[in-house]
Amino acid sequence: xxxxxxxxxxxxxxxxxxxxxxxxxxxxxxxxxxxxxxxxxxxxxxxxxxxxxxxxxxxxxxxxxxxxxxxxxxxxxxxxxxxxxxxxxxxxxxxxxxxxxxxxxxxxxxxxxxxxxxxxxxxxxxxxxxxxxxxxxxxxxxxxxxxxxxxxxxxxxxxxxxxxxxxxxxxxxxxxxxxxxxxxxxxxxxxxxxxxxxxxxxxxxxxxxxxxxxxxxxxxxxxxxxxxxxxxxxxxxxxxxxxxxxxxxxxxxxxxxxxxxxxxxxxxxxxxxxxxxxxxxxxxxxxxxxxxxxxxxxxxxxxxx
Amino acid sequence: xxxxxxxxxxxxxxxxxxxxxxxxxxxxxxxxxxxxxxxxxxxxxxxxxxxxxxxxxxxxxxxxxxxxxxxxxxxxxxxxxxxxxxxxxxxxxxxxxxxxxxxxxxxxxxxxxxxxxxxxxxxxxxxxxxxxxxxxxxxxxxxxxxxxxxxxxxxxxxxxxxxxxxxxxxxxxxxxxxxxxxxxxxxxxxxxxxxxxxxxxxxxxxxxxxxxxxxxxxxxxxxxxxxxxxxxxxxxxxxxxxxxxxxxxxxxxxxxxxxxxxxxxxx
Numbered sequence: 001x002x003x004x005x006x007x008x009x010x011x012x013x014x015x016x017x018x019x020x021x022x023x024x025x026x027x028x029x030x031x032x033x034x035x036x037x038x039x040x041x042x043x044x045x046x047x048x049x050x051x052x053x054x055x056x057x058x059x060x061x062x063x064x065x066x067x068x069x070x071x072x073x074x075x076x077x078x079x080x081x082x083x084x085x086x087x088x089x090x091x092x093x094x095x096x097x098x099x100x101x102x103x104x105x106x107x108x109x110x111x112x113x114x115x116x117x118x119x120x121x122x123x124x125x126x127x128x129x130x131x132x133x134x135x136x137x138x139x140x141x142x143x144x145x146x147x148x149x150x151x152x153x154x155x156x157x158x159x160x161x162x163x164x165x166x167x168x169x170x171x172x173x174x175x176x177x178x179x180x181x182x183x184x185x186x187x188x189x190x191x192x193x194x195x196x197x198x199x200x201x202x203x204x205x206x207x208x209x210x211x212x213x214x215x216x217x218x219x220x221x222x223x224x225x226x227x228x229x230x231x232x233x234x235x236x237x238x239x240x241x242x243x244x245x246x247x248x249x250x251x252x253x254x255x256x257x258x259x260x261x262x263x264x265x266x267x268x269x270x271x272x273x274x275x276x277x278x279x280x281x282x283x284x285x286x287x288x289x290x291x292x293x294x295x296x297x298x299x300x301x302x303x304x305x
Numbered sequence: 306x307x308x309x310x311x312x313x314x315x316x317x318x319x320x321x322x323x324x325x326x327x328x329x330x331x332x333x334x335x336x337x338x339x340x341x342x343x344x345x346x347x348x349x350x351x352x353x354x355x356x357x358x359x360x361x362x363x364x365x366x367x368x369x370x371x372x373x374x375x376x377x378x379x380x381x382x383x384x385x386x387x388x389x390x391x392x393x394x395x396x397x398x399x400x401x402x403x404x405x406x407x408x409x410x411x412x413x414x415x416x417x418x419x420x421x422x423x424x425x426x427x428x429x430x431x432x433x434x435x436x437x438x439x440x441x442x443x444x445x446x447x448x449x450x451x452x453x454x455x456x457x458x459x460x461x462x463x464x465x466x467x468x469x470x471x472x473x474x475x476x477x478x479x480x481x482x483x484x485x486x487x488x489x490x491x492x493x494x495x496x497x498x499x500x501x502x503x504x505x506x507x508x509x510x511x512x513x514x515x516x517x518x519x520x521x522x523x524x525x526x527x528x529x530x531x532x533x534x535x536x537x538x539x540x541x542x543x544x545x546x547x548x549x550x551x552x553x554x555x556x557x558x559x560x561x562x563x564x565x566x567x568x569x570x571x572x
Contacts, residue, residue, distance in 0.1 A: 015403045021396030022409055025389040025456055029412050032453035036427030037419070043430055053433070104326050107316070111323030114314040123327075125565055130330050132557045134514040136531050137550040140538065141333035144340070151336055184330065204313050217316060242420025244517050249538055259422040266426055266521075276430070279423045290418055 044276035062273025105187035113195035170252035194228025341547030382451035390459035459504035466500025
């Protein structure tokens with residue numbers, strides 16, 4: 001009897017120790033990460049102050065302004081085209097970025113994983129460097145390449161292929177290109193991690209059973225690396241949806257994405273409740289995507305903390 | 306049957322795409338580095354080799370100020386984040402599931418799952434209220450913000466290392482009459498070493514590179530290197546930005562090299 005209670009107190013003590021150890025990290029995160037999110041939610045239901053900031057009066061103007069706008073002349077309410085088109089652009093561009101990154105990243109990860117041990121580390125090293133490089137630097141690097149007087153245009157003009165520079169910068173295309181460029185390593189690394197565990201004897205077995213390369217790819221390799229594909233897709237989709245720096249530098253002031261629209265409300269727009277509501281909207285979309293990921297990952301039976 | 310062994314690992318076109326990707330990843334970066342040595346003041350027209358932009362950046366007071374601030378914040382944030390993450394990793398791995406563990410994971414990993422812009426505006430609001438109430442405009446708030454989003458980056462390698470550790474070593478220590486504290490200090494902690502260093506380095510780089518959150522949270526005049534560069538991109542673009550970028554790139558490469566070196570010795 002007393003032995004069982006002793007074991008129970010030992011367990012309780014261990015749990016308490018674990019809780020105490022984790023507490024400081026949780027406090028810091030609550031102060032500067034999770035807690036502020038609640039504040040944003042609260043602020044989305046307040047009224048905009050005259051000079052930025054808010055006045056503490058409940059209002060749903062912020063949320064209404066996300067979807068509707070009020071004509072200042074005849075006070076009619078209509079769908080906020082500007083906002084919805086920005087939302088649509090963000091969804092469209094981040095989905096295309098994810099697909100493009102998948103198309104480019106999967107073969108790259110496959111290539112690295114099928115290299116002999118000795119050279120594999122070199123390739124991993126090469127793919128990791130961009131990942132640890134400043135986002136701004138990488139965006140700037142792409143900008144230099146596609147500017148009107150940048151490398152691509154200068155080279156094409158020298159070769160006589162075109163007579164006028166192709167306007168690539170400050171378009172949706174440049175944002176797509178920039179985001180794919182910036183987030184590609186984030187797609188390659190999780191796929192590689194999945195591919196590393198692939199037992200190629202299964203592939204060999206497939207070939208022994210007269211499968212073509214395409215069939216082996218589709219029915220053996222892809223299903224096994226699916227967790228990596230999904231993880232990589234999430235790692236690209238989430239940041240690209242909320243992208244701020246890349247669209248700002250590469251899109252100029254005209255091609256706004258959701259991140260830029262949110263920033264606008266806290267800067268020139270002086271509409272903190274609207275900005276907060278937009279931020280919460282972005283958060284909700286991201287949460288839905290993550291929920292989808294968790295559900296798919298759990299179906300595979302591979303759970304992880 | 307066939308003269309050459311059938312390459313089971315080869316898929317048509319994949320190697321080509323991979324090569325194209327690597328080229329595409331590095332071409333812009335190499336161009337950027339190359340033009341940092343441009344003698345002229347354009348970032349597209351080459352006029353000869355020169356170190357002048359490095360000298361200019363080095364002597365630029367704004368750059369010095371931003372660089373020092375970046376380093377101070379990164380060192381402090383990575384230090385605090387690593388300490389907190391180490392404690393959190395010890396409290397969440399190799400333990401039986403207790404109530405609230407899943408919620409704890411969610412909070413710790415939150416900065417990875419929430420888009421930076423959302424965290425940035427959230428902190429903008431909270432810090433604005435705080436600054437108004439107390440008039441505080443020091444570096445502390447910035448360090449707090451960086452520490453928070455660096456914690457998950459430090460946590461992941463430490464936790465991975467901890468989970469891969471063999472419990473038998475600590476049991477052996479206990480068998481040799483070591484107290485739990487002694488076992489921790491002389492067995493567990495040294496074994497976690499590579500994970501902790503990896504976590505600290507990752508946190509350092511993440512903090513050094515942060516643009517969005519810093520841009521929103523900083524008080525007037527509190528520039529870090531990335532926010533300085535962002536400001537310059539809106540005004541005049543000179544190869545000075547290339548020079549600063551190359552310097553940061555060199556730091557990143559050094560970090561990655563050390564990281565790879567550390568991970569080679571698997572215990």
